[in-house]
Amino acid sequence: MTSSTTELTTTTSAATLYEDLAEISSALYKKALTDLPPDVRGAVSAAQNRESGLARRRLDVMVNAIGTSDRTGIIVCQDTGICVFFVRIGTEFAVNGARLIAALRDGIARATVRYSLRSSIVHPLTRENDQSNTGRGVPVVHVDFVDGADNLDILLLPKGSGSENMSFLKMLTPADGQAGIKKFVLDSVVAAGPKPCPPTVVGIGLGGTADECAALAKRATLRPIGEPHPEPEIAELEAGLLEAINQLGVGPQGLGGVTTSFAVHAEYAYTHISMNPVAVNIQCWRGERARATIHADGRVEYGY
Ligand code: SF4
Structure with missing residues (x-):
């Protein structure tokens, strides 16, 4: 590199x-x-090997863009x-x-x-x-x-901006529980579609206040791809959502495929007994x- x-x-x-x-x-x-960080380069290469057809061609373009930047210094x-x-x-x-x-x-x-x-x-x-x-x-x-x-x-x-524009916040109720959180995340990824330049890292903020929840979602995108949350309960939520997101078929740049997201990362803060805020902040393939x-x-x- x-x-x-x-x-x-x-x-x-x-x-x-x-x-x-x-x-x-x-x-x-x-x-x-x-x-680009090594974990992002690795995730793009792994997706390239997984995909075929149009999705594979989009990933080839991404790999070429990384190589051109390495050689020339062009962003x-x-x-x-x-x-x-x-x-x-x-x-x-x-x-x-x-x-x-x-x-x-x-x-x-x-x-x-x-x-x-x-x-x-x-x-x-x-x-x-x-x-x-x-x-x-x-x-x-x-x-x-x-x-x-x-x-x-x-x-x-x-x-x-393409990925930052695809940011979402919802003040769920405690009664919505984990099912409500999962539904909101999946609905957000569907609503975002190709706009955040997938494959993405989906950052999730849980708890806190409205502003803290949104900040947690952005912080979550910064964790290197391939590092699950250290707490098993959160890591399990991340893995389950990643599997569900990659079954949506959005694929690289929205052209279909099995790699809509490289990772789902969640960070949390404690919240109020009558609140259940959840935020989504998406990072594009460039990472x-x-x-x-x-x-x-x-x-x-x-x-x-
Ligand atoms: S790859 Fe990222 S930075 Fe580039 S246009 Fe897409 S969202 Fe914007």
């Missing part, structure tokens, strides 16, 4: 931390759009997405949160100019586009703290994500 991100920042120091963070953010954006798909960061700050890692978020935003704008990326971000009413792939509230940045850790972990998801871990000694490690 090759990477086109030759400008990756590989070390940092306290003196240059925020400038380096902006460069890391820029590198992550390019990496996510051009260097795998034309959609530069809407950038969402998931940041985990170790409590032993000294960082100013406001400057960190500003640096991440700056990096997205730098990458947009540096790599001539399409700016996909607009004002929701005026549709004004300042050609930076940033704007009020964008990039979205989720922050978690890790007690005792001495590193900073930054995961970037530049989410494509773009890139990660940088900044260690206490200044090393910067890139991954997915």
Whole structure:
């Protein structure tokens, strides 16, 4: 596997931390759009071997797009997405949160100019586009703290609109139970049809509040394909839904076949006794994500 991100920042120091963070953010954006994670590559290849006819031909096109990106650095798909960061700050890692978020935003704008990326971000009413792939509230940045850790972990998801538009939330009642959850997920995948560019990863959020449930569904799509949830009850729900989804016959790009989804991933939070929220967030076949871990000694490690 090759990477086109030759400008990756590989070390940092306290003196240059925020400038380096902006460069890391820029590198992550390019990496996510051009260097698909190994689990996604493996899932596309496995589906290619399973399918035939039109479905197989669509998967051949996907494999070719990955290869072209590896060779040339051209992004795998034309959609530069809407950038969402998931940041985990170790409590032993000294960082100013406001400057960190500003640096991440700056990096997205730098990458947009540096790599001539399409700016996909607009004002929701005026549709004004300042050609930076940033704007009020964008990039979205989720922050978690890790007690005792001495590193900073930054995961970037530049989410494509085709799949993000296929997002669903329903405030079920407790009486709807697990059957209601399963029905809602299957109905959502049927409603999405070919629009999220299948084969997909179907992320499911369970519990919490309406907003937390939707966020959990997106987080669920980030788990590498092939890693079931560690809790057996959730893993069983994931496996059962994946089997049911792949019997729907939607197939790669909606052209029919046995691979509508590569995986179903669920994450949950406890909820109110009179609530049963469920959310669906779908990731397209491209499965773009890139990660940088900044260690206490200044090393910067890139991954997915
Ligand atoms: S949904 Fe994914 S594969 Fe489809 S156009 Fe958008 S980014 Fe590309």
